[in-house]
Amino acid sequence: FVIFSLPDMMPNTRLGKRSPFGALVSPETTRPGVVVAMGPQGISRVRGHSDLKVRGNVRMISVSSCWALNTWLLSQVFFQCDDAGDPRAANTSCGRSVSTCIDVPRRLGSAPSVCPSLVNILSPMMLCCSRNAPQEVDMDELTAAMVLSSLSCSPPPPQGSLSVSGSSGYWSVDPKSSAPSSPTDEARGGSATPPDEGLDMELDQVLFEEPAPRKRRNSLKAAFRCLWPACGKVLTSVVGIKRHIRTVHLHGGEHERCSRSEEDFYYCEINQWEEPHCQSPPSAPPPPPPSPPIGSALSRSAPSPCSSFWQVQSEHSYQAPPPSQVVSQAASCLLTAPPTTCSRQGATFRVRSVSVGEQWLQQHSAPCRSVFLCSVVPSVASGGALTAVCLIFRRIRSEAKKCRKVYGIEHRELWCTACRWKKACQRFLD
DNA sequence: ATTGCCGGGGG
DNA sequence: CCCCCGGCAAT
Structure with a gap:
């Protein structure tokens, strides 16, 4: 799977009649904020990436994105590389030429900080590519969802064939590993192969569900920090933190459905290591939030994106698995994203554009100290598949x-x- | 070219 | 200590 940025697709620009790949754009694109790319059969090169040759089938999928990732995410197109090589085979196995729309997981909005520098650093970028078996027809959606989800500051729920290294949010997909059975699996019918079970389950969870009770490694103790401006309350349960946000900050929640999920935007999961672990835990607890600038009313009333980013940083940045765990299988990236929400129905594509945190974010383009990012390099050793290698640290100038x-x-x-x-x-x- | 600031130095 | 600035890195 490869994720490409298309720098020539401006964030607020709907695709034209043809995508940069030459594929016609479906009517779905009339929906604001949605990038739809679809099955150009057998493209061999990607514009702007002449060095990347795509053999076999390439099937792009639609990605419902949100304004909140404006400068970056909307320019992403996810598509699948299928080495099977037969376009017809891919089409039939997929059963559709255009796959379903993927809603950005709500949890994407967990952290009110995004490092704009990432836009530059990550673009153009490729995250991962694998030589997948033809039957894994939903891997593109999954991957897209995974990446979208992993853009959140909160790590995805470790489960099934998706392994998360530490709390880094680093996702690794192993199609060969089996997923634990679950009611979701059973309800889905028995035709799915083990990887599909896990993937489907994960996909649903990523896309549509409230965060499931998270399975934690023994050494991890989960806590949830309120990201509301000048709050920072830490509670040990999702329910608790949501209730706190709803009652204290959202004042009970005036409009049902939207506000019900809105709490998600205002907390962020934090992990505390209780004991030494084989994987390096964060060397220190997150530093205290920086004291607000004297005489700055804005800063006094605003959250510290730095602190929240540091939080993420401490969770993620130092815990990437060695490249060997990443090879050919996973797409992963870390990024924090401002709050956002989407409706699956499309009718109420909601943009929550005026939260305090976002206003603050927009006025202070999030300062952050360093970033974590991934890159992909072609690898001969992995049989021609693209190989993800990760971990570039870079100090970012305070903004x-x-x-x-x-x-x-x-x-x-x-x-x-x-x-x-x-x-x-x-x-x-x- | 501009900006932020570390490291170093003069008084 | 106060003050300044060369130079580097990030933008």
């Missing part, structure tokens, strides 16, 4: 306004001492 920007060079006398001395600004902290 907080500093004295120089606030007062201007002409009013240097107003700068804080540190800025005047070219030291780290003391007035407008990160």
Whole structure:
């Protein structure tokens, strides 16, 4: 599976009559915020990626995306590489030329911080590619969903054939491993192969369900932190944190369905390691949120995206599995995303555009210290499949306004001492 | 080119 | 200590 960014597809631009791959765009694209790409049979090259040759079938799927990932996610197209090589075979096995629309999991909105730099860093990017068996017809949706979901700050529920390394949210799909049975599986009928069971189950869970009670590794203790501005309350249960958010911050929830899921946007799961583990736990608890800048009303009333990002950072960044666990099988990426929500029905594609956190985010393009990202390189060793390798750390410059920007060079006398001395600004902290 | 700020140095 | 600035890295 490969995930491509299409830099020439602007976030707010619906696809034209033809996608960049040359495929006609379905009427679904009339729905705002939806990128639909579909089955160009047998494309061999991808525009802008002349070095990437796609052999066999390529089937793209539609991805319902949201404004919240505006600059990045809408430009993603997910499609499947099928080495089987026969377009007809792929079409028949898929049973459709255009697969269903994928709603972005609600939990995508868990963290009110997104590092805009990632847009640059990740684009263009490929996340993963595998040589999948033809019967795994839903892997594209799954992968898309996985990636979308893994963009959340919260790790996906580890389950079945999807393994999560530590709490990093690093997803690894192993089609050969069997998934534990579940009522969902049984209700689905017996034709599915083990990987499909796990994948379908996971897909449903990723796409449509409230987060299931999460299975935790023994060494992990889950907690949930409220991300509401200046709150930061930590509770140990989803129910608790949701109730807290609903009652304290959302004031009971005025409009049923939407607000019911809206709590999801305002908490973020945190994990505490209770004992040494074979995989390196975070070396230290997340640093305390930085003290707000003096005299900044905005900052005083706003959440600290830095703290929430640090939270994510501490969960994810240092725990990527070695490349060997990633080879050919998984798509993974980490990114935090601002709140967003979508309706599956399409009729009420909802954009929650005015939350406090988002306003703050929009005004302060999220500062973050470092990012974690993945890249994919072609690998001969893996039989021609693309191989994902991960972990590039990079320090990102704080985007907080500093004295120089606030007062201007002409009013240097107003700068804080540190800025005047070219030291780290003391007035407008990160 | 601009910005943030570390490291170093002068007084 | 106060103050300044070269230089580097990020943007």
